[in-house]
Amino acid sequence: MKQLGFLLIIVILSSCSPTSKIMSSWLGHSQNELITKWGPPQEVMDDGQDGKIYTYKKDKSYTVPGSSTTTVTGSVNTYGNSTYGQANGNSTYQPSRTYEWTQIRMFWIDQNGIIYKWSIPGPRRNGKIYEATLE
Numbered sequence: 001m002k003q004l005g006f007l008l009i010i011v012i013l014s015s016c017s018p019t020s021k022i023m024s025s026w027l028g029h030s031q032n033e034l035i036t037k038w039g040p041p042q043e044v045m046d047d048g049q050d051g052k053i054y055t056y057k058k059d060k061s062y063t064v065p066g067s068s069t070t071t072v073t074g075s076v077n078t079y080g081n082s083t084y085g086q087a088n089g090n091s092t093y094q095p096s097r098t099y100e101w102t103q104i105r106m107f108w109i110d111q112n113g114i115i116y117k118w119s120i121p122g123p124r125r126n127g128k129i130y131e132a133t134l135e
Helices: 002-013 018-024 031-038
Strands: 043-046 052-064 067-079 082-094 097-109 115-119 131-133
Touching: 031 052, 031 097
Parallel strands: none
Antiparallel strands: 043 052, 052 097, 067 082, 097 115, 115 131
8 A cells, every 4th residue: 555655646746846756756765775875864853753854954055146237328419520429328237146045855754764754844936835745
């Protein structure tokens, strides 16, 4: 029955984000495999069912480069054999911006050391919930 539930979750999540696919691929694996691949978790809590919750945290950042826009306007007048002109320029600079956040990944591990649930807490994109449970 567990195998059927696991296959159902994989099929449902096959249309989800690459991150969801990666996280779901850990369902049914052992905590030792997770630690071997990801290293020790930054936080370990009890799950209230004789298991553990492993939390992995990674600081991330993204920088949007600065930009500059210049607008030039001008006019030219001709009087006889002479030409006179005037030009005005205006430059606007938008400085670069850096966004920083902490990426959190959580895994629930049962009393036998098997991963049975994962979650990505934080703001949801497009209303999607990023978590799954091995049934």
